[in-house]
Amino acid sequence: METLHERYTRAVAEGTLTRDAAQEAVFPEFERIRAALAQPVRRGWFRRAPAPPRGLYLWGGVGRGKSMLMDMFVEMVPAPSRRVHFHAFMQEIHAGMHAARQRGVEDALAPVAKAVSDDLRLLAFDEMQITDITDAMIVGRLFQSLMDAGVVVVTTSNRPPDDLYKDGLNRQLFLPFIDLLKERMVVREMAGPTDYRQDRLAGSPSYFTPLTAETRARIRALWQDLTDGQPAEPLTLTVNKRQVEIPAFRNGVARASFYDLCGRPLGPADYLALAQAARVLVLENVPTLGRSNFNEAKRFVTLVDALYEGRVKLICSAAAEPEYLYLEGEGSFEFERTASRLREMQSEDWAALD
Numbered sequence: 351m352e353t354l355h356e357r358y359t360r361a362v363a364e365g366t367l368t369r370d371a372a373q374e375a376v377f378p379e380f381e382r383i384r385a386a387l388a389q390p391v392r393r394g395w396f397r398r399a400p401a402p403p404r405g406l407y408l409w410g411g412v413g414r415g416k417s418m419l420m421d422m423f424v425e426m427v428p429a430p431s432r433r434v435h436f437h438a439f440m441q442e443i444h445a446g447m448h449a450a451r452q453r454g455v456e457d458a459l460a461p462v463a464k465a466v467s468d469d470l471r472l473l474a475f476d477e478m479q480i481t482d483i484t485d486a487m488i489v490g491r492l493f494q495s496l497m498d499a500g501v502v503v504v505t506t507s508n509r510p511p512d513d514l515y516k517d518g519l520n521r522q523l524f525l526p527f528i529d530l531l532k533e534r535m536v537v538r539e540m541a542g543p544t545d546y547r548q549d550r551l552a553g554s555p556s557y558f559t560p561l562t563a564e565t566r567a568r569i570r571a572l573w574q575d576l577t578d579g580q581p582a583e584p585l586t587l588t589v590n591k592r593q594v595e596i597p598a599f600r601n602g603v604a605r606a607s608f609y610d611l612c613g614r615p616l617g618p619a620d621y622l623a624l625a626q627a628a629r630v631l632v633l634e635n636v637p638t639l640g641r642s643n644f645n646e647a648k649r650f651v652t653l654v655d656a657l658y659e660g661r662v663k664l665i666c667s668a669a670a671e672p673e674y675l676y677l678e679g680e681g682s683f684e685f686e687r688t689a690s691r692l693r694e695m696q697s698e699d700w701a702a703l704d
Contacts, residue, residue: 380423387429405503410540416506417601431472441586467499475505480515490527558667576603587623604628608636612649621653625660636668641679
């Protein structure tokens with residue numbers, strides 16, 4: 351059976367990947383999990399199932415190839431497995447718990463966790479981060495239940511376990527979960543010097559105007575490159591007990607239209623949640639702004655501020671250059687700061703994501 355290192359070496363030889371020592375350094379962790387899951391699970395009256403291997407918590411800066419390696423690993427695991435974005439998975443858990451409560455189940459988490467563990471031996475999360483208190487309060491019990499049932503958890507994150515839910519409300523109640531991660535998972539940092547996502551964007555414009563078939567095609571090509579041509583799924587964010595859906599999301603890259611984000615009654619908290627979940631936003635079809643769409647323009651200003659403060663890379667298609675997007679009506683003077691930020695966010699220096 352082909353190992354992860356062998357497949358990686360083949361991809362390097364074919365020219366689809368560039369050899370990276372930091373990536374290769376974590377292969378033994380993936381390989382020990384793959385080898386353990388390749389063993390059949392034999393149960394009998396006098397035979398105990400073997401203890402599952404420890405999972406893997408792989409963290410490091412954006413664009414280092416964590417998600418790429420995890421995708422390659424999951425494809426090779428010869429056991430029931432699932433790869434899912436952490437936010438999307440938690441939304442499923444909350445929906446399942448709501449349905450259980452509707453049926454009168456007292457402990458709504460128990461049947462939901464059991465349904466997951468009955469179907470899987472490996473659960474691979476992309477981009478684990480805890481920003482919502484409702485997630486923070488249930489994730490410990492959820493992971494404990496899954497791991498006790500023999501499910502191996504592999505996850506990527508941009509931050510070490512100790513920084514999860516940092517400064518969050520009632521964080522002391524969350525700390526046992528961090529201890530659980532360290533006990534049941536191997537924590538490894540992937541600290542490579544190369545940000546491959548930025549390399550893909552280097553030299554490429556990030557602001558496209560006017561709105562034509564050509565600009566749509568260029569945006570589409572960038573999206574395909576950033577997501578490796580893989581299918582994306584909607585991402586649902588929970589903000590103050592409301593659900594905000596981002597139409598397309600994969601590997602930290604979000605895609606939405608101006609109407610999706612600014613045509614609906616969203617506010618600063620929604621845009622901050624998006625800035626925490628995504629490292630790149632592809633925003634399409636920004637129209638000219640003015641009296642006729644004043645509310646949408648205000649939301650766009652708030653969105654740009656949230657992306658700017660969150661150091662989110664913005665790839666945008668718009669009807670005009672930033673300085674000519676908002677020429678008349680209340681708020682046009684204040685928009686000068688937004689236009690300046692849009693310009694700054696296109697620079698190579700600013701694009702060096704934290």
